[in-house]
Amino acid sequence: MPAMTMIQALNSAMDIMLARDPNVVVLGEDVGYFGGVFRCTDGLQKKHGRHRVFDTPIAEAGILGAAVGMSVYGLRPVAEIQFADYIYPAADQLISEAARLRYRSGGEFTAPLTVRAPCGGGIYGGQTHSQSPEGIFTHVCGLKTVIPSNPYDAKGLLISAIEDDDPVIFFEPKRLYNGPFDGHHDKPTLPWAKHPQGEVPADYYTVPLGKAAIARPGSAATVIAYGAMVHVALAAVEESGIDAEVIDLRTLIPVDIDAIVASVEKTGRCVIVHEATRTSGFGAELSALVQEHCFYHLEAPIERVTGYDTPYPHALEWDYFPGPARVTEALRRVTEAM
Amino acid sequence: MSNVRSLRRTGKPPRPYLHVPEPKARPGEPADFSTLAIPEAGRQARPAVDASARELRPFAEDLIRVMDGEGRAVGPWDPKLDADTLRRGLRVMMLTRAYDDRMYRAQRQGKTSFYMKCTGEEAVASAQAMALNRADMLFPTYRQQGLLIARDWPLVDMMNQVYSNTQDRLKGRQMPVFYSSAEAGFFSISGNLATQYSQAVGWAMAAAIKGDSRIAAAWIGEGATAEGDFHHALTFASVYRAPVILNVVNNQWAISSFQGIAGGEATTFASRAIGFGIPALRVDGNDFLAVYAVTQWAAERARTHVGPTLIELFTYRAAPHSTSDDPSKYRPAEEARQWPLGDPIARLKQHLISLGQWSEERHVQLESELIEEVRAAGRQAESYGTLDKGPHHSAKTMFEDVFKDMPWNLRRQRQESGV
Ligand SMILES: Cc1ncc(C[n+]2csc(CCOP(=O)(O)OP(=O)(O)O)c2C)c(N)n1
Ligand SMILES: [Mg+2]
Numbered sequence: 001m002p003a004m005t006m007i008q009a010l011n012s013a014m015d016i017m018l019a020r021d022p023n024v025v026v027l028g029e030d031v032g033y034f035g036g037v038f039r040c041t042d043g044l045q046k047k048h049g050r051h052r053v054f055d056t057p058i059a060e061a062g063i064l065g066a067a068v069g070m071s072v073y074g075l076r077p078v079a080e081i082q083f084a085d086y087i088y089p090a091a092d093q094l095i096s097e098a099a100r101l102r103y104r105s106g107g108e109f110t111a112p113l114t115v116r117a118p119c120g121g122g123i124y125g126g127q128t129h130s131q132s133p134e135g136i137f138t139h140v141c142g143l144k145t146v147i148p149s150n151p152y153d154a155k156g157l158l159i160s161a162i163e164d165d166d167p168v169i170f171f172e173p174k175r176l177y178n179g180p181f182d183g184h185h186d187k188p189t190l191p192w193a194k195h196p197q198g199e200v201p202a203d204y205y206t207v208p209l210g211k212a213a214i215a216r217p218g219s220a221a222t223v224i225a226y227g228a229m230v231h232v233a234l235a236a237v238e239e240s241g242i243d244a245e246v247i248d249l250r251t252l253i254p255v256d257i258d259a260i261v262a263s264v265e266k267t268g269r270c271v272i273v274h275e276a277t278r279t280s281g282f283g284a285e286l287s288a289l290v291q292e293h294c295f296y297h298l299e300a301p302i303e304r305v306t307g308y309d310t311p312y313p314h315a316l317e318w319d320y321f322p323g324p325a326r327v328t329e330a331l332r333r334v335t336e337a338m
Numbered sequence: 339m340s341n342v343r344s345l346r347r348t349g350k351p352p353r354p355y356l357h358v359p360e361p362k363a364r365p366g367e368p369a370d371f372s373t374l375a376i377p378e379a380g381r382q383a384r385p386a387v388d389a390s391a392r393e394l395r396p397f398a399e400d401l402i403r404v405m406d407g408e409g410r411a412v413g414p415w416d417p418k419l420d421a422d423t424l425r426r427g428l429r430v431m432m433l434t435r436a437y438d439d440r441m442y443r444a445q446r447q448g449k450t451s452f453y454m455k456c457t458g459e460e461a462v463a464s465a466q467a468m469a470l471n472r473a474d475m476l477f478p479t480y481r482q483q484g485l486l487i488a489r490d491w492p493l494v495d496m497m498n499q500v501y502s503n504t505q506d507r508l509k510g511r512q513m514p515v516f517y518s519s520a521e522a523g524f525f526s527i528s529g530n531l532a533t534q535y536s537q538a539v540g541w542a543m544a545a546a547i548k549g550d551s552r553i554a555a556a557w558i559g560e561g562a563t564a565e566g567d568f569h570h571a572l573t574f575a576s577v578y579r580a581p582v583i584l585n586v587v588n589n590q591w592a593i594s595s596f597q598g599i600a601g602g603e604a605t606t607f608a609s610r611a612i613g614f615g616i617p618a619l620r621v622d623g624n625d626f627l628a629v630y631a632v633t634q635w636a637a638e639r640a641r642t643h644v645g646p647t648l649i650e651l652f653t654y655r656a657a658p659h660s661t662s663d664d665p666s667k668y669r670p671a672e673e674a675r676q677w678p679l680g681d682p683i684a685r686l687k688q689h690l691i692s693l694g695q696w697s698e699e700r701h702v703q704l705e706s707e708l709i710e711e712v713r714a715a716g717r718q719a720e721s722y723g724t725l726d727k728g729p730h731h732s733a734k735t736m737f738e739d740v741f742k743d744m745p746w747n748l749r750r751q752r753q754e755s756g757v
Contacts, residue, residue, distance in 0.1 A: 033364065034594030034668045051356040055599045057564030058531060058592055086530060089566060124451035124725070126513035128529025279747060308751045310740050314451070315502035315510030315725060319733040319755070 003193035004200040006177045009151035010040045010116070013158035014078060016204050018048045021076060024162060026053040028063060028080030028116075037082060038118055038177060060090035064115065068098050071111045076162055084119035084171055085131045098167040099142035114161045115169045119147070120228050120275050121312050121321060122175035122185065130312035132227075132276035137169050138253050138285065144168040144209060145252040149176065149230040150197035153250055156207025164209060173227040173275075181228055182235035183323035212256035214263075218245035221269035221334050223327070224260060224286055226252065229273040236327035242335055244271070252282055260286070261293045268299040269334040273327055278306040300337035303330040359598030365666060369673040376678055379403035379625075380413025387639040394617035398608040401620050401652060404627035409688030417469075417631040421695040427468060427626050428690060429704065431460035431683050434484040436708045437493060438657075440716055441500055445514070445661045449724040450500050452514045456481045458656030458674065461626045461682035462557075462587055464488050469633035470555060475545075477525045477538035477556040480515050481587065491522045493715035502730055503723030509731045509738075532558055532565035535584065539574045542582035542640070553640040555583040555633075560607050560650075561592020561600045572614040572648070581640035583633065584616070584648045587623065589655035594668040611648035623653030624682040627689070652679070733757040 004012065017024045026041055026048075032055035035042030045053040056063050060081055067077040081087045087094070098111040121130030138145050144166055148154035154172070161168035175181045179189035180197070192198030215230050220242050223233040226249040233246045245263050249255060264270050270290050272283040283304045290302055305322050313320055362370035382402045385393055404415050411418075419427075438455040445453040456463065463484025467476070476485050486496060495507070499517050502510035508518055518526035525534060538556030545552050558568060563586055575582050586607045590597050600607075608618035617639075619632045629651060636647035656674040658665050690696030723729045737744065737752040744752075 029592075030594045032358070033360075037593065037662070050358040050360070054356075054358045055595050057600050058561045058595075059564035059566065061566055062564065088530070124513070126516070126529065127511065129513070278751070308737065308755070309747055310736055311511070313511045313736050314513050315506075315730040316733055316736045319736060319757070 001199040002202050003198050004151045004155075005192045005198070006148070006151045006154050006172065007038060007040050009155040009200045010158055010172065011042060011044065012200065012202065013155040013162070014041065014044055015047065017078075017159060017162045018044065018052055020204065023075045024052070024078065025070065025075055026078045026080070027056050027067070029056055029058055029082045031055060031080050036080060038174065040116070041080070060086055061093055064090040064093035064098065067113045067115070068093055068101070068111050071113045072109050076112055076114070078114045078116060078162055081115060081117040083129050084117040084133050085128045087115070087117055087133065094137070094143065094167070094169070095140045099140050102166065103142060110165060111167045112165045113167050114158070115167070116158075117169070117171055118174035119171040120173040120175055121317055122181060122228070124314060124317055125312070126314035127311035130317070132171070132274065132307070134171055134252055135276055135281045138282050142166070143253065145171070146209060146250065147171045147173065147227040147252060148250060149173070149215070149227055149248050150180065150195070151192050151200050152197045153207050153213070155200055156205050157209065157250060159204065160206045160209050163206070168209070171227070175228050176231070180231045183232040183321060184235065185318050185321070207250070209251045210254045210256060212250055212259035213248045214259070215246040215248040216244075218243040219267055220244050221271060221331055222247060222263040222267045223271045223273060223331070224249065225273040226250065227275070229275055229322070232322070232324050233273055233327055236324040236331060239324055240328040240331050242331045244331055255289070257289060257293065260290065264290055264294040265297045268297050269337075270298070271303045271305060271327065271330045271334055273305045273322065275307050275322060277309050278304060279309050281306055300334040303334050305330045359596070359603050361596035361598065361669065363670045363673070365668065365670055367670055369670045369676045371676065371678050374678055377401050377403065379406040382413065382415060384414035384635070387635060387642065388644045391615060391617060395612060398612055398618040398620060399606055401622055402628050402632055403622040403625055404631060405625050405685055405689055409685065409692040411627050411689065415628055415631040417627055417634060419627070419630065421690070421693065423468070424686065424690055424695065427464055427630070428683065428686050428696070429708070430464040430468070430484060430488045431626070431686065432705060433708050433711070434460045434464065434487050435683065436705075436712045437483070437487065437496070440712045441497065442661065444500070444716070448726050449720070450502070450514050451725055452661055453500065454480050454515050454660045455657035456483060458677070458681060459587065459589055459623065459653045460484055461629050461686070462585070462623055462651050462653065465626045465629035466555065466585065466633045469630045470637055471552070473523065473552050474637070475523050475525065475538070475541050475552060475554045477534040477541070477554060478527065479534070479557050479559060479562075479587070480527050481559070482557050483515065483517070486517060486519060486522055486524055489522045489524070491519060491524070493712060494719050497715060497719030498722055501719055501722070501724045503719065504729050504731060505719075505722040506731070509735045531562040532567035534558075535571035536567045536574060538584070539571045539580045539582050542580035543574070543578050546578070546581055551641060553581040553583065553637060555585065557585045557587055559592055560586055560588040560590075560597050560602060561595060563607055563610065564600050572611060572616060575646040576614040576616050579643070579645040581643065582646045583636045583640060584611075584646060586648065586650045587653065588650055589653050591655045591659070591669065593659045593663060596669075606650060608648060608650035616646050616648050618648040618650065620650040620652060622679055623651030624679040624685060626682055626686040654679070
């Protein structure tokens with residue numbers, strides 16, 4: 001099986017879907033000739049033509065408005081927003097339009113589009129190249145939200161997202177593009193080629209939306225994570241020696257409640273980890289779900305390890321980033337609680 | 339082939355297709371500026387600032403130029419600056435370039451995370467800042483560092499920001515080059531393109547509400563004119579006749595997208611203003627004198643309550659977009675050198691020499707003086723820290739300024755973080 005970075009895996013997913021489905025088009029700022037600022041669409045224009053893979057004006061509202069129109073026609077647009085931080089101008093097209101089109105038209109019109117956007121910090125991008133805005137979009141009804149943590153899942157999930165008949169927002173943790181970054185910024189990151197999940201079939205396959213993965217089985221506690229935080233959680237488990245189970249949600253909406261309940265009922269203890277700011281983050285929803293579904297199995301208060309409620313700072317990025325040490329502390333607290 | 343031609347030839351309309359603009363030349367091909375219409379310098383009339391919209395309309399398609407091929411100032415737009423002012427303009431542009439070169443290298447040496455140069459576009463910020471009043475408010479993009487330099491803002495302070503060090507007034511929070519200086523009338527740079535454009539109009543409206551004679555000026559790249567904020571700014575500026583100058587820096591490229599992707603194939607960026615009833619001037623952005631003159635004209639329009647003006651500054655981004663960019667992947671390597679409007683520093687230098695007010699020797703000497711000035715500032719800034727080695731502001735500061743008064747959750751988070 002070929003080794004792929006997450007960038008190559010995403011590229012392969014789009015390449016395959018462009019070839020399989022003549023209705024798939026790829027659009028976004030710098031995605032055409034250049035192949036994207038993170039190179040995710042490299043070579044796709046040359047291979048599939050300028051009318052299938054093309055640059056757009058710098059207008060996120062325009063990109064997603066046009067993508068809604070294309071999908072109403074019957075296309076399956078895959079729109080790249082260059083950084084998740086630049087999705088806000090398009091919020092209206094996404095929240096008020098794409099997400100609600102099926103509902104308001106009684107199913108007459110739908111918007112089967114995919115929005116890809118790199119998210120997360122760790123590249124000294126400051127407050128406008130580091131955000132994790134998934135919680136804003138999980139709050140919107142009618143939008144599916146996906147965040148992969150490795151190349152294998154990234155490809156299979158992106159193919160599923162493109163084939164899905166509802167709008168999907170697909171956040172790509174940019175710090176995972178080249179390797180399973182685990183929060184140890186002072187150490188080199190392993191390349192995906194040396195990681196089992198960097199082995200990616202060259203052909204078509206899917207990873208279903210709405211299904212979590214057990215990244216590591218365990219019994220002492222449950223860590224619910226997604227994206228880059230999966231690797232941070234795994235590092236924390238290893239370093240703490242606490243035999244925790246790590247759930248990689250992969251899809252946030254619809255969330256895999258069965259996987260969460262099965263694990264927390266088994267462990268009785270739960271730590272929720274995300275990089276996004278804490279207040280009203282997706283962790284709040286997860287915490288409420290665990291409380292609603294597993295209250296009588298809980299043996300300790302639920303813990304959240306998240307980004308602080310501040311914009312992402314430039315120089316102090318590693319003071320901000322919720323690394324393995326903070327996850328370890330939370331694991332200690334939940335496992336030491338009576 | 340155009341649809342119309344094909345229809346004439348075959349009697350059948352061609353199969354519909356999506357037009358996706360492509361630049362004239364890509365890597366490996368010779369640069370091609372053959373279709374650029376560059377009018378002769380000095381040919382453009384200089385209308386009264388209160389001329390009718392109809393009279394001003396042609397300026398959106400023309401190109402105002404003052405310096406001819408020999409560096410002489412010709413025509414009615416010659417701002418007739420004295421030699422000291424010209425030499426100061428040259429100095430500001432050269433200092434901006436020397437500063438850019440050093441900070442670009444500093445990034446390459448790992449001392450900071452990121453940098454953006456304005457090479458080839460120095461006349462924009464330098465001449466415009468000099469043509470405005472010191473009290474006028476500036477809403478720039480990341481590529482107008484020259485505004486701060488023209489306002490004599492200390493290089494050390496700018497470097498402190500680039501290094502996110504202990505003396506950085508922005509406390510290491512912002513990416514390099516996202517300066518902010520209320521004292522210099524330089525609005526805080528946002529990473530989100532175009533937002534400053536409607537904000538500048540709002541500032542100008544506020545000045546009008548208060549009967550204040552200061553005006554606002556905003557800058558935007560041609561690529562970012564596609565954003566909604568650009569259009570909101572023009573609408574509001576037109577409706578309220580806001581005392582604002584709306585500058586579009588058309589440097590031909592927006593990262594890897596040529597100006598055709600922003601809508602530059604069908605019309606000029608200056609022409610955008612016409613539909614809003616705002617007069618527009620299109621100017622040779624590498625001609626210091628022309629840029630100075632049109633800015634003066636627009637400032638007079640704003641200050642005398644005639645209304646807003648849009649200026650398209652026609653120039654070329656000679657540098658990569660940023661330290662993260664590699665233009666050899668999307669445009670011919672030769673393009674920058676072959677830009678038909680030349681280099682703004684070389685052109686003003688030639689003008690000054692033709693006036694007998696400058697010489698090659700003085701130029702070389704000034705160049706080395708400026709490099710030394712930048713080097714000294716660099717040493718001082720680095721003594722306060724660099725991004726890679728520190729020191730930085732303490733981690734405590736991360737929780738400050740989210741709100742004026744820190745709410746309980748941030749206080750709790752600061753405590754838990756152990757700082
Ligand atoms: C809202 C938003 N979308 C996208 C970006 C990413 N981006 C940063 S600079 C840039 C190109 C801007 O080009 P232009 O406006 O022509 O200015 P120039 O860089 O040429 O000065 C892009 C797409 C951004 N910063 N903000
Ligand atoms: Mg540009």
